[in-house]
Amino acid sequence: MFGWLERNPFFFAVGVFIVIAFAGLIEIVPDFAQASRPVAGTKPYSLLRLAGRQVYIKDSCNACHSQLIRPFKSETDRYGNYSLSGEYAYDRPFLWGSKRTGPDLHRVGNYRTSDWHANHMWDPTSVVPGSIMPAYKHMFTNVADLETAYAEALTVKKVFNVPYDKDIDGDGKVDVPLGSFEQAKKQALAEALKIAKETKREDLVKMVESGKIPEIVALIAYLNGLK
Amino acid sequence: MQSPAIEYDYTVAKWFSYLAILFGILGMGVGVLIAFQLAFPDLNYIFGQYSLFSRLRPIHTNTVAFGFTLSGIFATWYYVGQRVLKVSMKESKFLMTVGKLHFWLYFIGALLAVASLLVRYTTSKEYAQFEWPFDIVVVIVWVLWGISIFGLIGIRREKSLYISLWYYIATFLGVAMLYLFNNMEVPTYLITGMGDPLHSVSMYSGSNDALVQWWYGHNAVAFVFTVPIIAMIYYYLPKESGQPVYSYKLSLLSFWGLMFVYLWAGGHHLIYSTVPDWMQTMGSIFSIILILPSWGSALNMLLTMKGEWGQLKENPLIKFMVLASTFYMLSTLEGPIQSIKSVNALAHFTDWIPGHVHDGTLGWVGFMIIAALMHMAPRFYKREIYSKKLLEAQFWLQTTGIVLYFSSMWIAGITQGMMWRAVDQYGNLAYSFIDTVTVLHPYYTLRAIGGLFYLVGLFMWAYNFFKTMTASRAIEREPQFASPMAA
Amino acid sequence: MEDIRFIQGVAYIIFTIFLTLILYGYIIHLYRSEKKGERDYEKYAKMALDDELDSPPVDKRDEKEREKKLKRSSE
Numbered sequence: 001m002f003g004w005l006e007r008n009p010f011f012f013a014v015g016v017f018i019v020i021a022f023a024g025l026i027e028i029v030p031d032f033a034q035a036s037r038p039v040a041g042t043k044p045y046s047l048l049r050l051a052g053r054q055v056y057i058k059d060s061c062n063a064c065h066s067q068l069i070r071p072f073k074s075e076t077d078r079y080g081n082y083s084l085s086g087e088y089a090y091d092r093p094f095l096w097g098s099k100r101t102g103p104d105l106h107r108v109g110n111y112r113t114s115d116w117h118a119n120h121m122w123d124p125t126s127v128v129p130g131s132i133m134p135a136y137k138h139m140f141t142n143v144a145d146l147e148t149a150y151a152e153a154l155t156v157k158k159v160f161n162v163p164y165d166k167d168i169d170g171d172g173k174v175d176v177p178l179g180s181f182e183q184a185k186k187q188a189l190a191e192a193l194k195i196a197k198e199t200k201r202e203d204l205v206k207m208v209e210s211g212k213i214p215e216i217v218a219l220i221a222y223l224n225g226l227k
Numbered sequence: 228m229q230s231p232a233i234e235y236d237y238t239v240a241k242w243f244s245y246l247a248i249l250f251g252i253l254g255m256g257v258g259v260l261i262a263f264q265l266a267f268p269d270l271n272y273i274f275g276q277y278s279l280f281s282r283l284r285p286i287h288t289n290t291v292a293f294g295f296t297l298s299g300i301f302a303t304w305y306y307v308g309q310r311v312l313k314v315s316m317k318e319s320k321f322l323m324t325v326g327k328l329h330f331w332l333y334f335i336g337a338l339l340a341v342a343s344l345l346v347r348y349t350t351s352k353e354y355a356q357f358e359w360p361f362d363i364v365v366v367i368v369w370v371l372w373g374i375s376i377f378g379l380i381g382i383r384r385e386k387s388l389y390i391s392l393w394y395y396i397a398t399f400l401g402v403a404m405l406y407l408f409n410n411m412e413v414p415t416y417l418i419t420g421m422g423d424p425l426h427s428v429s430m431y432s433g434s435n436d437a438l439v440q441w442w443y444g445h446n447a448v449a450f451v452f453t454v455p456i457i458a459m460i461y462y463y464l465p466k467e468s469g470q471p472v473y474s475y476k477l478s479l480l481s482f483w484g485l486m487f488v489y490l491w492a493g494g495h496h497l498i499y500s501t502v503p504d505w506m507q508t509m510g511s512i513f514s515i516i517l518i519l520p521s522w523g524s525a526l527n528m529l530l531t532m533k534g535e536w537g538q539l540k541e542n543p544l545i546k547f548m549v550l551a552s553t554f555y556m557l558s559t560l561e562g563p564i565q566s567i568k569s570v571n572a573l574a575h576f577t578d579w580i581p582g583h584v585h586d587g588t589l590g591w592v593g594f595m596i597i598a599a600l601m602h603m604a605p606r607f608y609k610r611e612i613y614s615k616k617l618l619e620a621q622f623w624l625q626t627t628g629i630v631l632y633f634s635s636m637w638i639a640g641i642t643q644g645m646m647w648r649a650v651d652q653y654g655n656l657a658y659s660f661i662d663t664v665t666v667l668h669p670y671y672t673l674r675a676i677g678g679l680f681y682l683v684g685l686f687m688w689a690y691n692f693f694k695t696m697t698a699s700r701a702i703e704r705e706p707q708f709a710s711p712m713a714a
Numbered sequence: 715m716e717d718i719r720f721i722q723g724v725a726y727i728i729f730t731i732f733l734t735l736i737l738y739g740y741i742i743h744l745y746r747s748e749k750k751g752e753r754d755y756e757k758y759a760k761m762a763l764d765d766e767l768d769s770p771p772v773d774k775r776d777e778k779e780r781e782k783k784l785k786r787s788s789e
Contacts, residue, residue, distance in 0.1 A: 007387055007773070009380045009396070016393075016486055017400050019733070023490030024408070024442055026726050054426075058347040060281040066576055070499040074648035077656050085501035088433025093352050096437055096500065100576035101265070103660040130665045134264075134271035134279050151415035151422030159413055160432070181421070235767060310765035318784060381783040386773035389761040462762050471759035476744045479755070483740065487733055708763075 039086030040169075044153075044162050044176045045225070048188040048213070051149035052222025055215045056095070059136060064101035067226070080107035090162060102133055109227040114198035117220045136216075140204070144218040146188060150181050192217045195224070235309045236316040237607050239326035243302035244600050244607075246334060248689050250294030251596075252682070257287040259682050262675035266668055277345055285356045286344050291588065292354060292451055294337055299596035300455040301333070301372065304395055306603055307462045308376065311391060312383035322378045329371040336364040348425050352440050354447050355409050359427045362410045369406070373399050390478045394458030397486060401450035409443035434501050445493035452587060454485070456551075456595050457524050463599050464528055464548045468538055469708035473530035477523055484520030492517050495566030498575065507568075514566035521559035528552040542709055543618040547598035550626065554590025558583060573648075578667070578674075579640025582633050589629045589681055597621075597688055604695045605710045611702055612712035613694035617687055625684035631677030639670035 005012050045053060056062070069075050071082040083106055088094055116127060121139060124131040156162040157178065164178035178184050192213045196204040199220070207214050264270045264280045271279050305326060309315055316323050340361040343349075349356040357365065376399055380388070388396075412427035431439050465472055472478055494510025529552055532538065538545045561583050565574050574580060601618065605611055612618065646666065649657040702711055747753045761772055 006393075009377065009388060012388070012393070013396055013400060016397050017404070019483070019486045020397070020401055020490050021404060022487075022729060022733075023493075024404075026729070057349060057351040059279070060285055060349060060351065062351055063281045063284045068500055070572070070575075072499070072572065072648070074650070074656065078647070078660070083501055085434040088437075088501070091433045092431070092436065093350060093429040094433050094436040094440065095351065098353060098496070098576070099578075099580065101664075128661055130661050132265060132268045132664060134268060134281075136276075136279070138276045145423060148415065148422035148426050151419040152426065152428050155413055155415040155418040155428055158418060233767065311761050313765065313767060313769070313771055315767060382780060384775055384780065385761060385771040386775040387758060387761070389758065391762070465759065465762045466765070469763065471756070471763060475755045475759045476748070479744065480737075480741060483737060487737070705766075 037086055038089035039084050042087055042089055043168060044090045044156075044164055045222075046176055046188070046191065047146060047149055047153060047178065047184045048144075048191045048218055048221045049225050050153055050222075051144040051146055051188070051213070052215075052218035052220065053095075054149055054152070055139065055144065055219045056222060057093075059139070061105075062095045062097040064097075064099065064133070066097035066100050066104045067106040068096040069104055069106050075104070079104045080110055090156075092156060092160075105223065105226060107227055109224045112223070114195050114220050114224065115200050117223055118199035118201055118204070118216060121216055121219070139216040139219060140214055142215045143207075144213045144215045146185055146213065147181070149218075150178075150184055153178055153184070188213065191221060195220050233315050233317050235306075236323070237306060237603070238323075239316070239330055240302050240305035240603065241607050242330050243298050243305060244603065244692075246330075247295055247298035247302055247596060247600060248685075248692060250290055250298055250337070251593075252685050252689060254287055254290030254295050255678070255682050255685060257283050257290065259675060259678045261287055262671070262678045266671035266675055282345065282347070285349060285353075286341055288354060289344065289356060290341060292447075294341075296451055296455075296588075296592055296596070297333075299459075299592075299599065300395075300398065300451075301329070302603070303455075303459050303462075303596075303599050304372075304376070306606075307391055307458070308379050308395070311385065311389040311462065312379055313385045314379060314383050316379070319378070319382055322375060322382075325371055325375050325378065329368060329375060332364065332371065333368045336361065336368060340364070343425070350410075350412065350427065350429070352409065352429070352436075353444055355406070355440070355443060357410075358425045359410070359412055359414050360425060362406075362412075365406065369399070369403055373403070389462070390472070390475070390482065391458040391462045393482050394454050394461070397482075398450050398455040398458070401446065401454065405443045405446050405450065409439055437497060437500065438506075441496035442490075442493040445496055446490055448584075448587075449485075449489045452592050453489075453521075453555075456555075456592050457485075459595050459599050460524075460528055460548060460551065463595075463602050464531060464545075464552075467542070467544050467548070467598075467602055467709060468532060468535055470531050470533075470535055473527050473533065477527050481520045481523035481527065484523065485517075488513055488517050488520060492566070495571065498566065498568055498571045511566050511568055511571075514563040518559060518563050522556060525552045525556045525559070538709075543615060543622050543712075544598045544602055544710060546619075546622050547594045547601075550622075551591050551594040551598070554586055554594070554629070558587035558591060561586060573644040574640060577640035577643045578636045578670070579644070582636025582640055585636070586629070586633050589625075589632065593681070594625070600692065601688075601695075602710050604692055605702065605712075606705050608696050608699075609702055609705070610695055610699040612710055613691050613699040615712040615714055617691050618712070621684045621687040621691070624687070625681050628677045628680030628684065631680065632674055635670040635673035635677065639667050639674070642666060642670075 005015060069079045069082045076082055120127045121136045123135050124133040153164060157164045164176055165174055167173060168175045177187065189208060189211065192208045193205070195217050196208045204214055204217055208217060260270065260278070261280050261283050276282065316326060340357050343358060343361060344356060348358045350358060376395060411430040413430060414427045415422055416424040416426065429436050461472065461478060491513035492510055494506045495514045498507045498510065529549065532545070532549060539549055564570055565579070565583060601612060643663050646658045646663040651657045700713060744755060748755055757772055
């Protein structure tokens with residue numbers, strides 16, 4: 001019986017495939033529906049924050065920073081409440097990371113401010129002496145790609161029914177408006193101006209006023225929203 | 228028996244060997260640079276924003292895993308495949324064309340993919356960072372390899388498949404399945420007609436995405452860093468030493484054991500995360516069971532050398548392979564220990580994890596590929612290996628490098644893990660995060676030096692290989708077992 | 715949801731037992747058939763050692779079948 005399998009490469013391959021596919025099938029498939037339900041209060045990313053999230057991904061911040069607070073006292077003391085599955089419902093991709101060369105960022109919005117971030121990204125050692133994080137100065141001049149962010153928001157709205165332009169919590173108001181690109185951009189600029197002013201950096205304010213959002217402003221919007 | 232006038236054709240095997248050396252030096256060169264960056268942050272700016280740590284880390288991992296290792300896997304496949312099936316690629320024009328196409332598409336695709344990471348195109352999922360157009364190239368390359376495997380098997384003279392081939396087939400199937408499912412993504416441009424055409428968004432969200440990613444991430448380690456390397460050692464160690472595998476039956480059992488157990492262990496990357504508890508527990512348990520088939524293969528290799536330990540002294544290639552098996556045993560014991568829940572609570576997110584990965588990759592994967600290429604070189608060029616002394620020196624230098632690497636990372640990881648949770652007499656956290664970073668400076672420096680040793684070893688290897696190809700003394704015919712080498 | 719959970723659990727247990735039995739069956743099969751002298755597994759180890767194009771295969775393949783495949787692949 002078994003000698004036969006080893007002389008028939010096709011059936012051998014089928015056998016190997018069944019054995020290795022089995023684990024994935026049992027492990028992953030049945031939990032899909034449950035794990036992707038958002039917890040109350042979780043909302044999709046606004047256009048500006050989504051653009052910031054794309055900057056976070058583009059420069060692989062997740063290579064050194066996690067976004068997953070484990071249920072230990074030492075972690076909740078340091079970073080805040082432990083993470084819940086439903087909080088990640090609109091995270092595509094997930095950004096848990098696998099290595100904390102720097103601290104966890106899942107609730108960084110609770111304890112850092114816009115100007116702290118701006119100073120930190122310009123020169124990390126100026127606010128954290130001894131930091132080994134490099135400066136990300138190109139984010140202060142690069143313009144955030146709102147079109148791609150809008151394309152992503154529209155895609156997840158269309159394909160995965162992410163509730164943009166909907167009343168999620170039932171208070172009769174639209175929670176996260178998206179609308180057309182022009183509408184979304186207008187709103188992103190308004191949010192960006194507020195953050196740019198908070199950073200107390202003239203160059204950033206000027207850029208936003210001229211209709212261009214620097215990547216750093218989008219990134220800060222994203223980080224401030226991590227709560 | 229019939230004696231065909233043709234010979235084995237090593238063209239494609241040679242090409243992939245060159246690539247393995249090239250990508251090895253590139254990938255590990257970047258690795259050494261980013262290791263030094265952690266100790267000396269000013270090195271982040273030597274090429275402006277293109278040398279920032281976060282930009283280079285994915286390039287390091289991808290170049291080493293999918294450049295160096297895959298090239299090594301393909302090179303050895305195009306060599307071992309012909310030999311154990313007793314059929315030459317010359318016998319089929321079609322397979323020869325497929326092989327060459329496979330090489331060129333892979334080479335060009337790899338260069339473009341690395342370039343794309345350098346200019347910030349990434350999906351952020353570890354070891355699956357490439358954006359969707361490159362994923363499609365990867366799939367085509369993989370299909371070509373599949374045609375080459377099953378095509379060659381189709382025209383074989385040897386009816387039974389040698390154990391190495393089982394592992395190559397499993398590599399092919401495993402990676403195909405994992406890569407496809409983990410890279411399911413929706414290109415946003417195709418849906419909306421605006422924005423960056425290369426951008427895509429994952430089909431899975433949040434915890435599901437994490438689950439699929441680590442099912443992939445862990446098993447990509449299985450099917451790129453373990454399974455095909457076992458395929459290599461089952462051929463090269465017996466061949467170089469002239470000893471048959473200690474127990475062929477054990478090799479068959481270990482194979483099925485490994486196939487069944489490995490896929491379950493992925494959950495250990497997500498212990499104490501938000502994925503369901505039973506899956507985390509399953510990840511732990513199966514990781515421990517995984518010791519059995521892993522050690523089955525490794526012991527089988529070591530026992531193959533039974534009564535022939537003299538060769539270990541005489542032949543540097545045997546040294547490389549025996550140490551590779553030993554490191555395989557070490558990292559397949561270390562991994563399960565790290566996946567025990569209480570250990571994981573300490574070790575996760577710390578430098579102990581990269582330390583563990585590098586035991587396996589530098590010691591097991593790297594050494595095996597180095598030995599395999601040096602075993603093939605005299606057969607490729609009908610010349611003896613240029614310098615035994617250089618090979619010996621490389622072995623000792625690289626071994627020292629690995630020891631420096633993992634010992635410093637063990638200490639760094641455990642130190643950091645302990646400091647993160649340390650509390651003072653009032654129950655407050657004793658250290659701020661930055662305290663736990665600055666304390667690592669000496670270990671980061673040591674690690675980088677260890678990596679540098681290994682990289683220098685790679686240059687010695689490249690030089691030795693090049694000299695073997697061009698300047699070494701010619702030999703009459705292919706050696707049967709031990710590779711001839713000049714002092 | 716609970717139904718899926720239940721099916722998941724049952725499928726997992728059954729398949730694991732099934733595969734474990736197969737694995738044990740395989741071990742018994744390997745050793746028994748060698749003891750009875752039906753097959754010699756250890757001879758396969760020679761495939762790596764005697765791997766010249768002209769060394770005799772351990773299990774020779776039917777030459778006609780091979781020619782047929784070879785023709786198809788070189789067309």
